[in-house]
Amino acid sequence: MKNLIRPAVTLFVLMSVVTGLAYPALVTGAASIVFPDQAAGSLIKVDGKVVGSTLIGQNFTDPKYFWGRPSATGPMPYNAAGSGGSNQGPLNPALTDAVKSRVEALKAADPTNGRPVPVDLVTASGSGLDPHISVAAAAYQAERVARVRKLSPGQVKEAIARHTEGRFLGVLGEPRVNVLMLNIELDRQRPA
Structure with missing residues (x-):
C-alpha cells in the first residue's frame, strides 16, 4: 500500500x-x-481614471447619452459578476411588459421621434453585458443626443460613424457601435 x-x-x-x-x-x-x-481587461481611462471597459456595457439613462442594450443581470444592471440573460421567451408576458416599458421610456426621452424602436434597445443580450448597439439603434437616438447636447445632428452622426465597428473578418456579425466609447467622445466634444 x-x-x-x-x-x-x-x-x-x-x-x-x-x-x-x-x-x-x-x-x-x-x-x-x-x-x-x-x-488587462480592455480598460478605458479618461484623464488617468478608469471609467469602464470596452467589453462591458454601462447603464446610461440620461438623455444626453446614447443608451445601450438593457441588462438582465442581477442584482444591478451590467453586473459582470452575475452575467446572464433573463431567459424569458417570446411568449412570456414578463418579456412583453418589459419591452413595452422600455419603449415607453425611449418615447418619453424623445417624444418627437416617431420611428420604430430598434429591437436591441428593448431586449437584453444573452450575457446582459453587451457594450454595443446596432448602427440603427445609434441612429434612432442621434437626434435626441444632438438636441440635448446642443450639437448638430451631423456632428453626432460623424461620431457614430467613427465608433462603428465592422463585421469580424469582414463577414461575421453585424456592424456595431460601442456605446461607452461614443459617449466618451461626445463628453469631450460638448459636455451637457
Missing part, C-alpha cells in the same frame, strides 16, 4: 504545481506581453 500512496501523492503535487501554478502563470505572462490591453 505504501508503494502506491507515495507515487500518487507525488504525482498529485507535481500536477497541481504544473496545472495550478506554472501553466496559468505562463499563459498570463504571455498574454500580458502579446495582448497587454486585452489581458
Whole structure:
C-alpha cells in the first residue's frame, strides 16, 4: 500500500504545481506581453481614471447619452459578476411588459421621434453585458443626443460613424457601435 500512496501523492503535487501554478502563470505572462490591453481587461481611462471597459456595457439613462442594450443581470444592471440573460421567451408576458416599458421610456426621452424602436434597445443580450448597439439603434437616438447636447445632428452622426465597428473578418456579425466609447467622445466634444 505504501508503494502506491507515495507515487500518487507525488504525482498529485507535481500536477497541481504544473496545472495550478506554472501553466496559468505562463499563459498570463504571455498574454500580458502579446495582448497587454486585452489581458488587462480592455480598460478605458479618461484623464488617468478608469471609467469602464470596452467589453462591458454601462447603464446610461440620461438623455444626453446614447443608451445601450438593457441588462438582465442581477442584482444591478451590467453586473459582470452575475452575467446572464433573463431567459424569458417570446411568449412570456414578463418579456412583453418589459419591452413595452422600455419603449415607453425611449418615447418619453424623445417624444418627437416617431420611428420604430430598434429591437436591441428593448431586449437584453444573452450575457446582459453587451457594450454595443446596432448602427440603427445609434441612429434612432442621434437626434435626441444632438438636441440635448446642443450639437448638430451631423456632428453626432460623424461620431457614430467613427465608433462603428465592422463585421469580424469582414463577414461575421453585424456592424456595431460601442456605446461607452461614443459617449466618451461626445463628453469631450460638448459636455451637457
